[in-house]
Amino acid sequence: MKLVTAIIKPFKLDDVREALSAVGVQGMTVTETKGFGRQKGHTELYRGAEYVVDFLPKTKVEVAVSDDKVESVVSTISTAAQTGKIGDGKIFVFDLVEVVRIRTGETGNEAV
Amino acid sequence: MSRLNRHICKLKSVPGLISLLFMIVPSVAMADDLNAGDTAWMLTSMALVLFMTIPGLSLFYAGMVRSKNVLSVLMQCFAITSMVTILWALYAYSVAFGGEGAYWGGLSKVFLSGVSVDAMSGTIPETVFMCFQMTFAIITPALIVGAFAERMKFSAMLWFMGLWLTFVYAPICHWVWGSGGWLGGRGILDFAGGTVVHINAGIAGFVACLVMGKRKGYPTTPMMPHNLTYTVVGASMLWVGWFGFNAGSELAADGTAGMAMAVTQIATAAAALAWMFSEWLSHGKPTTLGIASGAVAGLVAITPASGFVGPMGSIAIGVAAGVGCFIAAAKLKPALGYDDSLDVFGVHCIGGIIGALLTGIFCAKSLGGTGFGVDSGGMGAQLGVQVVGVLSTLIWSGVLSFIILKVLDAVIGLRVTEEQETEGLDIVLHDERGYSL
Numbered sequence: 001m002k003l004v005t006a007i008i009k010p011f012k013l014d015d016v017r018e019a020l021s022a023v024g025v026q027g028m029t030v031t032e033t034k035g036f037g038r039q040k041g042h043t044e045l046y047r048g049a050e051y052v053v054d055f056l057p058k059t060k061v062e063v064a065v066s067d068d069k070v071e072s073v074v075s076t077i078s079t080a081a082q083t084g085k086i087g088d089g090k091i092f093v094f095d096l097v098e099v100v101r102i103r104t105g106e107t108g109n110e111a112v
Numbered sequence: 113m114s115r116l117n118r119h120i121c122k123l124k125s126v127p128g129l130i131s132l133l134f135m136i137v138p139s140v141a142m143a144d145d146l147n148a149g150d151t152a153w154m155l156t157s158m159a160l161v162l163f164m165t166i167p168g169l170s171l172f173y174a175g176m177v178r179s180k181n182v183l184s185v186l187m188q189c190f191a192i193t194s195m196v197t198i199l200w201a202l203y204a205y206s207v208a209f210g211g212e213g214a215y216w217g218g219l220s221k222v223f224l225s226g227v228s229v230d231a232m233s234g235t236i237p238e239t240v241f242m243c244f245q246m247t248f249a250i251i252t253p254a255l256i257v258g259a260f261a262e263r264m265k266f267s268a269m270l271w272f273m274g275l276w277l278t279f280v281y282a283p284i285c286h287w288v289w290g291s292g293g294w295l296g297g298r299g300i301l302d303f304a305g306g307t308v309v310h311i312n313a314g315i316a317g318f319v320a321c322l323v324m325g326k327r328k329g330y331p332t333t334p335m336m337p338h339n340l341t342y343t344v345v346g347a348s349m350l351w352v353g354w355f356g357f358n359a360g361s362e363l364a365a366d367g368t369a370g371m372a373m374a375v376t377q378i379a380t381a382a383a384a385l386a387w388m389f390s391e392w393l394s395h396g397k398p399t400t401l402g403i404a405s406g407a408v409a410g411l412v413a414i415t416p417a418s419g420f421v422g423p424m425g426s427i428a429i430g431v432a433a434g435v436g437c438f439i440a441a442a443k444l445k446p447a448l449g450y451d452d453s454l455d456v457f458g459v460h461c462i463g464g465i466i467g468a469l470l471t472g473i474f475c476a477k478s479l480g481g482t483g484f485g486v487d488s489g490g491m492g493a494q495l496g497v498q499v500v501g502v503l504s505t506l507i508w509s510g511v512l513s514f515i516i517l518k519v520l521d522a523v524i525g526l527r528v529t530e531e532q533e534t535e536g537l538d539i540v541l542h543d544e545r546g547y548s549l
Contacts, residue, residue, distance in 0.1 A: 044336060045395050047405060047455060048442020051334040
């Protein structure tokens with residue numbers, strides 16, 4: 001099992017959610033977050049004083065998947081979240097040691 | 113149905129009695145010298161000017177500080193409103209309006225003695241005049257709050273404002289508007305408080321931020337406004353309330369009040385656009401904080417001029433204020449490095465000076481104004497008096513503010529500790545937070 005964590009542009013969230021549903025992903029966790037990469041930050045302007053704001057608003061999508069689905073989930077996210085412009089985000093894939101469905105107590109792939 | 117309506121219904125059946133009624137009503141009004149129209153407008157104006165401080169100015173300022181200090185600013189404005197009200201009733205009204213001295217009004221109206229139900233001030237009750245002037249005495253110290261925001265002890269703030277009202281505001285108010293006041297006697301044109309309110313508060317704020325020093329981290333740490341929605345709402349309330357301030361300063365519901373209202377609206381719009389375009393040209397974007405600040409700058413600058421200039425003169429004053437205050441806040445402050453947190457000096461002192469001086473020019477009849485206040489000498493003499501008014505306010509307010517602040521710093525200390533400043537004044541000084549999100 002893997003945990004796929006994608007940092008994407010906030011306005012791409014709906015596209016990503018729909019595309020993931022289409023390939024059979026049944027759940028995900030979404031967090032509003034901040035960060036920067038090569039895009040760097042932006043400037044804000046208050047009465048002529050320009051402030052460089054390093055951290056830009058981003059959305060973090062986390063999906064737990066079985067090993068056979070990792071490839072399709074990663075490619076689905078990277079297609080759906082892509083604009084081709086700087087700041088599109090990153091996808092991280094982690095090994096997932098255990099998953100438990102709290103309601104039934106199921107574990108492993110059955111719980112994903 | 114009110115009693116009056118029932119009377120009128122009864123009278124309608126008797127035409128002769130109606131004409132009798134119309135003959136009686138005006139003569140009754142003249143008998144006690146009270147003009148109901150004037151009085152109604154001044155009752156309204158008092159409420160409008162109070163609305164400028166709470167909630168207008170309070171929100172304007174509260175939005176510009178960081179979220180950890182939002183309550184401290186609201187609290188300061190509210191406490192000043194309450195404290196000045198009491199001090200004004202106890203003695204400050206008397207110092208400003210109690211008599212005919214050149215430099216202060218004396219103590220004849222201490223505890224509001226003589227300000228009874230029947231007492232008159234022109235065509236309005238003196239109670240109304242006293243309350244109208246009270247709202248000016250409230251907003252002027254409240255304006256200063258913006259200069260030392262986010263770092264002053266609440267107790268020191270109260271002491272400073274009480275002493276400042278007593279030794280700075282009330283005397284200067286008398287100089288310009290009190291009967292026998294020396295600046296008024298020289299023919300200074302200050303319709304609604306360019307010197308008394310704005311230059312006065314602006315220079316006091318400038319001195320306060322210099323005496324207290326910069327906020328910890330300024331200017332390297334970004335200190336961005338936490339809620340510009342408040343600021344725009346507050347600026348809009350200031351704009352609306354300002355009609356009481358300027359058109360109310362005529363103390364009557366007449367043509368001058370109408371023109372004061374018109375030029376206030378026009379100058380404010382001109383200044384809002386001027387600041388917006390200045391910023392757009394020099395920084396690439398038109399900002400909401402910019403257009404709101406420009407509107408306040410325009411309101412400040414038209415204040416002394418409002419009863420004396422025409423609509424086209426007011427556009428010139430508005431544009432000058434919008435551009436001038438933008439330069440002061442966005443260029444001069446960073447260049448000189450002082451930390452006037454919310455630009456009290458840049459907007460109120462600079463805007464007040466621009467307005468006070470341009471009043472001396474655009475009051476000319478040839479430029480659409482009502483004429484000069486000096487007996488002879490024309491525009492040169494008028495400008496001379498305006499300069500004297502500006503300088504004497506700058507000096508008196510600047511020096512006295514400095515002395516009061518230095519004394520208070522030695523006795524009780526002006527600033528919170530660095531640790532408290534970092535934690536935020538809301539929690540440290542008031543045991544509250546503005547937001548529980």
